[in-house]
Amino acid sequence: MDIALYLGAHLTDEDKLVRCLMRNRTMLAGQGIAVPGPGGYRRQLRELAQAMRDEPTNGETQEALLDGILEADDVSRVVFCAEQFLAVHRWAIANDRLYPESGTRLAQLRHLFPEARVEAFLTIRNPATFLPMLAHDKRAGGVDAALKGIDPLTVRWSEVLLRMRTEAPDVPITVWTLEDLPVLWPEVLQAVSGHRGQEEFAAWFGFYWDLVTPKSHEAMRRYFRKNPTPDDLSRRRVLRAMLDKFIEPERLAIPQALPGWDGDYIDVLTELYEQDLDLIGSIPGVTLLEP
Template sequence: MIQEAGKRMQVVIHAGAHHTDEDRLINCLSANREMLARHGTNVPDPQRYRRLVRDVLHQAQDTGLAPNARDILVDAISNEGAVDRLVLSNPGFFGTPKMAVSGGVFYGAAEHRLNMFRQLFPDDHLELFIGVVNPATFLPPLLKETEFGTVEALLRGHEATHLRWSELITRIRTHHPDIPVTVWSNEDTPLIWSQVVRELAGIDPTVGFDGEFSLIEEIMTPAGRERFRGYLASHPGLTEVQKRRVVAAFLDKFADEAAIEEELDAPGWTDAHVAMLTELYDEDMYAVQRIQGVQVIAP
């Protein structure tokens, strides 16, 4: 790892949420590691740092950090080459699945965990990225990773209808107003995939990367994929806006409904309850967009 003396490094914290992109984002960045390194962006293998960062953060909480903890960590996990921007991704940065909705809020330990990151990277520039998701599709898979038998037990007596991502983002902005926050709806990810990847990586819209349309193609029919690839090949040089229009048009016609449809396995939930959670989530996203200092990536 090479870094200019006295220069602040950009440290990107991609904190999930759980069960959003399922590591697709960090895997895409990792597949472009060599290209990104030429742009000064370091994308270490998550297996090299997830447990290590967790242990270091616990140490920061329990006994404090050694003065050189930051340099030791960066040297241990970084790839060779200059580092201007370090990308760290873990849906568990703000807590385990069991902790994700304790207290009736999303990630109640988030601002405290960011305090720990500030201790670890005291002189660097932190940026937070988080994809949020409809509670109706967030809570059932989250439940399966805990010892609880029902969503109600997971929520410890709180109501799912009271959960708000805007509350989490407001809490983070209140405690850490100098940390830029970028948010997007997981449901929009197929349409905004390339922008999310580029924002995380810190590269310009003109920089191409492998896997730019990988998520789109996952949810297209085979025939749609072939026609989509053919269209892109015959229309080089599309702008980002044009690409989004093309993606939207092809998904409208060739979406694989089986790949898109999510199975909701929450005993006791009715269609009306799911519809209510979805409506509240849509309203919540409008509230997120109005929070000062937050960039919302949307189609």
């Protein structure tokens, strides 16, 4: 049994991934891949993981848990998606750290499935946009409640991943950036789901609806329908060229900068983020998907 945990992060996905996978549940079920509806497990898994953290688990507890979630019996892989697994919005930052409980939370989830091969997946984004988005998100409680006085220059996604690797060393992690996601989207769907067939995901083009005009969206969809790409590299090249041509800057969700942030400060945050990506790519057990 394989368990795939898509962990967010907050403000990077808004359930686009799970919605697309659920649109393809019939195709995936034919390969033994289950994508249960998130409403049936998000709170349950989060609360159970914390309640069972000091209790022994075994194959029987794993089977009982999955039996309560899955409808089919012939399942070899289950995909769970929830950005709240690592923290609720208000506690994405605490104790001057980003996702300080990331390692503990992943270890608790892994503890629920002792006889499964567990993988984790994560989207990250530039702190120069992530922190303002978090601060202005009503679920985080406002600037002060969300950021809690953290120094933005100290925010490192690599530290989040290192905590996860330390606390759950047998859980490999695949990570990609929000900035690269438009080019990598089909590959991300494949990686998280475990789908390796030739059949394309239905409705995968829905991801681009918010980035381009309806006319451009139809042109992109029509091109790929008539010209299927032979491999990931070819598709990346076509997607990059199309997005360079069709993307509408005014459609991009660019958050309002926080007080005191100017262009130079944002540039520094971005440079630190790019340096952090280099470090992430070298962490054992972490795979950084790049275009």
